[in-house]
Amino acid sequence: AQTVTQSQPEMSVQEAETVTLSCTYDTSESNYYLFWYKQPPSRQMILVIRQEAYKQQNATENRFSVNFQKAAKSFSLKISDSQLGDTAMYFCALRHYNQGGKLIFGQGTELSVKP
Amino acid sequence: GAVVSQHPSWVICKSGTSVKIECRSLDFQATTMFWYRQFPKQSLMLMATSNEGSKATYEQGVEKDKFLINHASLTLSTLTVTSAHPEDSSFYICSARPGQGAGDYGYTFGSGTRLTVV
Numbered sequence: 237a238q239t240v241t242q243s244q245p246e247m248s249v250q251e252a253e254t255v256t257l258s259c260t261y262d263t264s265e266s267n268y269y270l271f272w273y274k275q276p277p278s279r280q281m282i283l284v285i286r287q288e289a290y291k292q293q294n295a296t297e298n299r300f301s302v303n304f305q306k307a308a309k310s311f312s313l314k315i316s317d318s319q320l321g322d323t324a325m326y327f328c329a330l331r332h333y334n335q336g337g338k339l340i341f342g343q344g345t346e347l348s349v350k351p
Numbered sequence: 352g353a354v355v356s357q358h359p360s361w362v363i364c365k366s367g368t369s370v371k372i373e374c375r376s377l378d379f380q381a382t383t384m385f386w387y388r389q390f391p392k393q394s395l396m397l398m399a400t401s402n403e404g405s406k407a408t409y410e411q412g413v414e415k416d417k418f419l420i421n422h423a424s425l426t427l428s429t430l431t432v433t434s435a436h437p438e439d440s441s442f443y444i445c446s447a448r449p450g451q452g453a454g455d456y457g458y459t460f461g462s463g464t465r466l467t468v469v
Contacts, residue, residue, distance in 0.1 A: 278462070279389075279442065279444075279462070279463050280460065280462050280463070281395075281444065281446070281460035282460075325392075327394060327395070336383075336400055336408070337383060337400075337448050338385070338397060338400065339385070339395075339397070339446070339458065341394045341395050342394065343393070343394050344392075344393070344394050346392065
């Protein structure tokens, strides 16, 4: 079975500090993508960062970076210099190259950035 | 960037009536559209996958006769909640997958529709 697990339902961080959100997944496939999506109070889903499984180098997008550990099936998101606008639900997601392109989402982590 | 327009953003309907939700890809062709349902503070639950010109594929446990999906063109997909009941009240989100060669990366999501059945 393919599953994505986010074990932190809620987290909080002080503005300007760094926070790491955890995600583990299970799949028997070798070709897949991993994503982090952000859902702010507006509920619009926004792609934060993506990682292709065959790439060893961790993806980085400005203040957002991932720690991709393929053998451990771990894909954590690090947010540096947290800003109030980072307050949102964060979802980790897995997509296989085939299998219809479905996204498999984790349960989500609600992040609050405090001033 | 790719934009998916979803309408309406919110709707209130009476029990027993039907409601149609539209998703349009504005600047790309969406060969596949995914429809999700989301309860407050929960994850997105995939309801069905629709490919342009063919019947939708529904996830286990989703009533295909209640949630009618039509994907008649490469830029428009609709979800119709038929004979709606209060338990159908939820947040519905669409997500579009572009065609091959158009950058098959993270999909583009609509802004969602909050359905309240009274």
